[in-house]
Amino acid sequence: MGVASLFMALAIVGQSYLVVTIIQQLFLDNAAFSSILPAVFILIGMLLVRTVFQYMIKGSGIKMAQTAKVSIREKLLRHFTSQPMIDADKGQSGRKTSLFMDTIDEIDGYFSQYLPQVIQSVGIVLIVWLVIFIQNWTSGLIILVSAPFIPVFMMIIGIKTKDKSKEQLSELAAFSGTFLDTLQGLPTVKLFGRSQEQRNKIDQDSTSFRDATMGVLKVAFTNSLALEFIAMLSIGLIALEIAIRMIIFQNLSFFTGFFVLLLAPELFSQLKQLGSAFHSGRASMGAASRVEDVLDEETTPVSWGTASLKTDKAPELRLEQASFHYEEGNFQLAPASMRILPYEQVAIIGKTGAGKSTLLHVLAGFLPAKEGNFLIDGIAQEKVEKADWFGRIGYLSQQPYVFSGTVRDNILLGSQEEQHDKVIQEVAEHAGIWKWITALPDGLDTIIGEGGRGLSGGEKQRIAIARTLLKKPQILFFDEPTTGLDIQTEHILQKSLDTLRNQTTMITVAHRLHTIRNADKIFLLDQGEIAGEGTHEQLYKNNEMYRKMIHTQQGGREA
């Protein structure tokens, strides 16, 4: 870029030089027209060089923007995915997507416009000034004295208004959102019969939005006005100085005078362009700092190792005084110790907020144990190979995720290799969704997920069951849904789980008595602590809290 900007500067100098030469020859030397033609062709060549190099500077800026954006997006992805794998939070989805798409797109301008302009301007200003100085040192001196006023002036105004306008601009952004706010609230507006008032509000808001924005813009405009004045003053002084030297002292030729007079505006126009690029560059830098803020947020990734597990049997899980706490919020999972044997049926129960899901996430390797140990078949979790572990577990949650793609793709997620449609049919039948699939216009090829066909909660759940059945995990983690499922799905879920019973360790955050009664082992959680452990009978006999829970639920009835 720097080299290109030097060449561009030389082309500009050459271009002015040739123009002056041509005019000089025709105007003062009365040269024949044909004698200037070679100069004209060189001049056109210079123009070509100038545009080509200008394009090259731009082009490498664009290239830089491209690589930078890819690498920032990759960083952001790594950051997001190294966060604990908790439930896909729909509310957050929009914000993260907009950061990933819009905010990073905004950074583009910094690399593709601002940076090339800075390099181009610096190179040209330096070279052109040097040429002017050599040609006529007094003009060079005038520029040297006046030009620095431009950046200094801009900085003073910039510092003065930066915080204020930054604050104002973010306020303005919120303000411009009110139109969307109103449109989204239209049903409410109409139900309460307030259409006319809302219309007036849009009118008022837009007008004050305009006035406030103009307040900010005025600063920018005044800035460039000052810039133009300085440039004008400086060029005017140079013109005056040249004229005086040419006429009164007669120690300056037409050639030099005109040459300098052509070069000076080029210099100032570069400075002006730099000034306006500065404004757009700042917006990009704002976007960059927003991304920076997100990247600075601490993450607690789960680390893995290289040790492999025994393949044929479900591993034994053991927690030794393992604890966990989130970065924000005051919830804490107190040091817990537990042992889960292969093929055991385990239930975790407790009130809302007791830490059931957190415990399940630690056991599944979604969250790291902060202190203590988590042993898988006697090997510390962080030494176990990640793929080996995830290759043998399954997880059914309250909100299974459906990917945009075909039904087939979504079910095949459960398999590492290509599967015959027959196998898919088998698991889909087990999951009670085969009939639904055959009723679809495109069958297994129907597009679902974002942008595709919408699914009900029950349908999503069954797709997830089909996936899990296809995978046949050694350990199944199951966050039992509390509400919202229809009875059929409920039955299917139960049946499918029963088929997995003897070949899978099942760890369930349980909400149903049915699951609890059938469990080999129950862990009762209370405020992040294990408050009881044992079979239903043992706990019922020995644990006051457990007894109370069961009693309130049954409400005196036999369940």
Next chain:
Amino acid sequence: MKDISLVLKMMLKEKRDILISIFFGFLAGITAVSLFAASGYLISQAAFAPPIYTLMILVASVKLLGITSAVSRYGERYFSHRGTFTILKNIRLKVYDQIEPLASRLLQKYRSGDILARIVGDVESLQHFFLRVFYPPVVLAAVFTATIFFTMYLSIGVAMTMIGGVIIVLVVFPSIFYLFQKKTAVTMREKRGALSSEFTDYLYGFRELTIFQQAERKKQQLDNNMKQYEEIKAKENRQLAIREAVVIFFSFFIAVIILVQAGFYVSEGNLAGTLLAMLFMIAITVFEDTPSMAVLPAHLEESKASSKRLTEVWEKETQTEVAVHEIETDVPIQFDFKDVSIQYPTEKKPAVRLAAFQIKPGTNIAIVGPSGSGKSTLMQAMLTFAPIQSGQLLVNGEELDKIAPDSLWRQMNVSLQHNHFFYGSIYENLRFANKEAGEEACQEALEKVQLSHFSLEDQVLEKGTNLSGGEKQRLALARLFLRDASVWLLDEPTSSLDAITEQEIMEEIEKATKYQTVVTIRHRLTGLEKMDQIIVMNHGEVVEQGTYMELMRKKDGYFKAMKELENSQLV
């Protein structure tokens, strides 16, 4: 032209700002040209050592022109931006006027909020039309015209060359660029959409992807999408840069042509030598602002697409007449569902099939069923927000679509599943339900929903993002306590609250609605014993209806099975 008629119309409403900015733009341009012309003339004169006073006059006029040019530039910027924002306001109001009557029908059609976000995005992008599409060529043309007239006075030939240059820069180049523009814009939008949905899948399906060991594969896909998108974006940027380079080169080139042409006239003795530098300076300055023509096609295409999408939103709607028949206010409202089927246009299956039941005035009705079973759709239908395909929904014996919706809503108190709150104070949000409500009444309403820890001055952010789910539900109910209505429609009004608070608030509602009709969609099956009627939905059909006792007595009844399932729940 038809595509952008919307924005043109809205723009022309602001004649004053437009004319002023064009005037200043012209002044700025023409003074800049004169400035450089004068300095070119000055230097040529200086070569002949003329009397000092001619020089002083020239220098003074150069100064004066410089100042005028800078000040006009300021005025141009100020008024053109002010105009732009006023135009933005006009477009917003226009869009609001068009969409407001269609709101319920649009919501039937597009159930997600995306359409609204798109509308807002389109409105925002139209603000560039004036500044970047309409305005630059007008000002350029004006400056060119004036300059060409002046040049004609000096040399007809040079003026002719200039006219040719103007035609190429203002007409030929933009047209050619525009043809290329269309193609890239479409692929760009597609790639962007693909990347965005890949990202959502990867991020929110990450747990599933890890467990099923597909994260690497998906990451690869995402990386590919990312690179493709950046590739096409870079291509677009490069295209813009090339166009700019072409225009810049051409404007220098035309200046050189003029120089050569004028030079030829000088050597032939047809033109005074002192004018040579001046003509060159004029040419180089007048073409200086033309690079804006390189980006014009991109903005034109964007404005056209936005404008078209916007008008489509309301033009596609068949302008069915809004019923004007007002419902009588002193007659209690009764709803009759007669085999009502409802199907959203974007769905293949009906959301509700052959629903038949009655809602008598003053009764207490619960609608229950699993998620996605069509409960909310029934309620939307009573609000005229759902497209009824077959069957009849009668209100006091009259078909729903014959009744002015406003008159119906006036008698209703509604809490939807997602209630909307506006940017403003709690007080403002409460008074949205009733303009006359005083501070005391509002405070009382807050107490009823156990939100007395809020003060009326507390701020609510857009869409209530600073409120928790439970707070939003309670604030929505508080609004209703301020408003008299004979029918209350509540869609899972307390699903985010704990059981105790839920019960207490439901009691408050009962107190306030002794004689009113209350229809509640319930997610829990508790407290249904007192209901006059329970409507049980599954897969879009009303599978059972009756009182609690009736339903529980049914052998193998759906409701009974649901209730037993719930009873076996521990928490």
